[in-house]
Amino acid sequence: MIVFYALSWSVVFSLLALWSLAAWSFHSIAxxxxxxxxxxAGGSGAFEGLRVPxxxxxxxxxxxxxxxxxxxxxLTPAIEAALNxxxxxxxxxxxxxxxxxxxxxxxxxxxxxxxxxxxxVLRRRASVFAAPSMGPAAAD
Numbered sequence: 001m002i003v004f005y006a007l008s009w010s011v012v013f014s015l016l017a018l019w020s021l022a023a024w025s026f027h028s029i030a031x032x033x034x035x036x037x038x039x040x041a042g043g044s045g046a047f048e049g050l051r052v053p054x055x056x057x058x059x060x061x062x063x064x065x066x067x068x069x070x071x072x073x074x075l076t077p078a079i080e081a082a083l084n085x086x087x088x089x090x091x092x093x094x095x096x097x098x099x100x101x102x103x104x105x106x107x108x109x110x111x112x113x114x115x116x117x118x119x120x121v122l123r124r125r126a127s128v129f130a131a132p133s134m135g136p137a138a139a140d
């Protein structure tokens with residue numbers, strides 16, 4: 001029965017390692033993106049070059065494409081302002097990633113504890129059913 005405990009905790013530790021890798025990867029990519037957001041914006045003409053891909057153009061009505069273009073040109077100043085403020089958010093990003101990682105790690109450890117408790121309950125239940133009964137047939 002110790003094998004079930006070892007198996008469940010090895011799964012929990014594997015999930016914890018994957019969760020840590022995912023948090024680290026997300027933080028690395030997001031920190032790079034946020035720190036280079038002003039450069040990635042590319043100035044005011046960056047959004048004007050966007051158009052519907054050639055393979056999608058026959059499926060999109062021209063009115064919808066025109067509405068999208070006009071909406072994007074109206075939102076361009078707001079998007080650029082947000083991208084210029086993005087490097088200031090890099091410090092808060094680390095704190096947010098650590099908090100989310102901590103909550104997720106705690107949930108994974110709780111999952112391991114629940115699995116161990118479930119294994120214990122099932123083991124006790126199996127031992128009760130495996131015990132010989134003391135009914136009338138056993139007395140003979």
